Amino acid sequence: MVVGLGLSSAEKSYIAGGIAVDLRGDGRGRHHFRDFSIDTSIIPQANGSARLRLGGTDVIASVKAELCAPPPGRPHHGKLEINVECSPTAAPEFEGRGGEELSMDLSRALQRSFLGGASGAGAAIDLASLVVLEGKLCWMLYFDGLVLSSDGNLLDALSIAMKAALSNCGLPKVEITSGTNPEDDADFELNEEEFTPVDTSRFPVIVTLTKVGKHYIVDATAEEESQMTAAVSVAVNKKGSICGLTKRGGTGLDPSVLLDMISVAKRVSQTLITSIDAEISAAESRHDDQ
Amino acid sequence: MDFISPEGLRLDGRRPFELRQLHAEIGVLDNADGSATFEMGNTKVIAVVYGPREVQNRSQQQLDHALVRCEYSMATFSTGDRRRRGKGDRRGTELSLVIRQTMEAAILTNLLPRSQIDIFVQVLQADGGTRACCINAAALALADAGIPMRDLVASCSAGYLNSTPLLDLNYLEDSGGGPDLTVALFSKLDKVTLLQMDAKVPLDVFEKVMNLASEGAKAVTQFLREILMENTKKLAFAKEPLKV
Numbered sequence: 184m185v186v187g188l189g190l191s192s193a194e195k196s197y198i199a200g201g202i203a204v205d206l207r208g209d210g211r212g213r214h215h216f217r218d219f220s221i222d223t224s225i226i227p228q229a230n231g232s233a234r235l236r237l238g239g240t241d242v243i244a245s246v247k248a249e250l251c252a253p254p255p256g257r258p259h260h261g262k263l264e265i266n267v268e269c270s271p272t273a274a275p276e277f278e279g280r281g282g283e284e285l286s287m288d289l290s291r292a293l294q295r296s297f298l299g300g301a302s303g304a305g306a307a308i309d310l311a312s313l314v315v316l317e318g319k320l321c322w323m324l325y326f327d328g329l330v331l332s333s334d335g336n337l338l339d340a341l342s343i344a345m346k347a348a349l350s351n352c353g354l355p356k357v358e359i360t361s362g363t364n365p366e367d368d369a370d371f372e373l374n375e376e377e378f379t380p381v382d383t384s385r386f387p388v389i390v391t392l393t394k395v396g397k398h399y400i401v402d403a404t405a406e407e408e409s410q411m412t413a414a415v416s417v418a419v420n421k422k423g424s425i426c427g428l429t430k431r432g433g434t435g436l437d438p439s440v441l442l443d444m445i446s447v448a449k450r451v452s453q454t455l456i457t458s459i460d461a462e463i464s465a466a467e468s469r470h471d472d473q
Numbered sequence: 474m475d476f477i478s479p480e481g482l483r484l485d486g487r488r489p490f491e492l493r494q495l496h497a498e499i500g501v502l503d504n505a506d507g508s509a510t511f512e513m514g515n516t517k518v519i520a521v522v523y524g525p526r527e528v529q530n531r532s533q534q535q536l537d538h539a540l541v542r543c544e545y546s547m548a549t550f551s552t553g554d555r556r557r558r559g560k561g562d563r564r565g566t567e568l569s570l571v572i573r574q575t576m577e578a579a580i581l582t583n584l585l586p587r588s589q590i591d592i593f594v595q596v597l598q599a600d601g602g603t604r605a606c607c608i609n610a611a612a613l614a615l616a617d618a619g620i621p622m623r624d625l626v627a628s629c630s631a632g633y634l635n636s637t638p639l640l641d642l643n644y645l646e647d648s649g650g651g652p653d654l655t656v657a658l659f660s661k662l663d664k665v666t667l668l669q670m671d672a673k674v675p676l677d678v679f680e681k682v683m684n685l686a687s688e689g690a691k692a693v694t695q696f697l698r699e700i701l702m703e704n705t706k707k708l709a710f711a712k713e714p715l716k717v
Binding site for chain 1: 502503504505508515519520521523529544546548549550551552553555591593595597598600
């Protein structure tokens with residue numbers, strides 16, 4: 184994804200050779216994630232926010248909530264919107280419109296995994312829980328991701344950051360003052376003292392498997408990504424259901440390999456979700472102490 | 474609207490001549506040549522420097538001095554109400570230019586001919602005074618990248634509301650309708666390098682506000698120096714054990 188790494192052919196064969204013997208440049212095995220750290224509540228103006236550092240990759244995610252009318256034809260649903268921006272701080276190539284293509288690519292992959300199709304049935308959040316007054320008022324959640332620094336595996340990093348931002352998110356309590364009749368417009372007051380958390384148990388994480396040579400690896404660095412032939416990103420939730428799939432890269436994949444990759448992604452995701460949950464609660468308790 | 478209470482305190486509890494809480498960190502991103510975050514109260518900016526490096530676009534190459542470039546961007550979540558700012562809106566372009574000119578004046582560009590220095594400023598949170606905050610963050614990032622500078626440049630804003638000069642306006646005060654004056658200083662050389670103001674004021678008021686902003690910028694310089702010194706000490710300490 185990142186151009187101009189300037190790897191020599193010796194470095195390239197070192198990367199490929201290391202992956203072949205299950206010992207990568209930074210000492211990890213093929214299916215090991217890098218250590219990561221999460222900070223929450225870093226943007227006080229947002230309802231929820233988190234910063235994730237995964238090796239040299241650094242992303243911020245924020246959730247902002249706005250009240251609006253439910254989508255036409257679906258009075259029992261709230262709305263979600265997901266957007267990602269790549270800041271030029273990550274790489275000088277992202278200057279001007281340079282980051283737009285990658286931003287769009289990442290946004291689309293996240294939307295595919297979190298929005299759950301046109302009906303919203305498989306969405307990352309129970310959309311019905313966002314309804315305030317049926318048919319009239321619902322929450323619209325804006326997920327914004329910002330890539331500050333990039334050292335590979337941006338998609339997985341963004342999905343983790345968004346999960347953390349959502350568990351940090353509190354929706355202010357809405358008190359309906361009038362408009363409970365079907366004809367009237369709703370009048371409401373926001374109670375900025377009381378917040379209700381959003382249920383994140385359904386929220387999936389994305390695990391990207393990057394194929395380098397004959398093998399595939401988890402959580403590739405920028406150097407490893409530059410050597411990839413294909414990559415499959417699988418969104419998996421806590422129950423182990425697949426919530427979204429994206430295949431990237433120029434080379435075709437054997438269907439049997441693809442199924443194998445998905446099962447590996449599923450296995451990796453379960454340990455990953457446990458460690459994410461632990462990191463999030465550690466970050467939250469750190470924040471409460473302050 | 475009253476911006477100053479009868480007790481003489483501002484909306485956020487500061488006195489008129491008081492700066493917001495300053496916070497800075499150097500070397501926040503690993504893969505850049507220089508990086509820094511700078512916070513003034515709730516305004517938070519991250520600045521990153523790439524370079525000096527080879528000029529990317531050959532036609533822009535300067536034979537006798539370095540090419541300095543700057544891009545300013547605002548995160549979608551940085552403002553109170555969420556809004557998408559397309560790249561290259563007028564305000565952003567103007568700010569990029571202002572930051573570039575201010576930093577260009579500080580950098581000893583003649584020492585780095587045929588090279589390019591990129592400064593990227595990303596606003597993470599906007600609560601008034603982004604202009605000043607961006608310049609302070611960029612100055613720290615340039616120092617972190619080890620780029621030779623004439624003097625440390627520091628910036629601060631000031632305004633005039635309820636017949637009182639106020640230092641370092643926040644967003645509410647900034648939208649209060651009074652003048653908003655931003656000044657950037659080389660404190661050792663005692664030279665003003667940036668001066669912007671957007672409203673009509675009598676000359677004597679201007680002088681008061683200008684003096685206040687300059688004092689603020691000097692205080693910021695002091696703070697920047699402390700942060701740089703701390704960082705240098707940390708680096709020196711890290712280097713020490715290597716000596717056998």
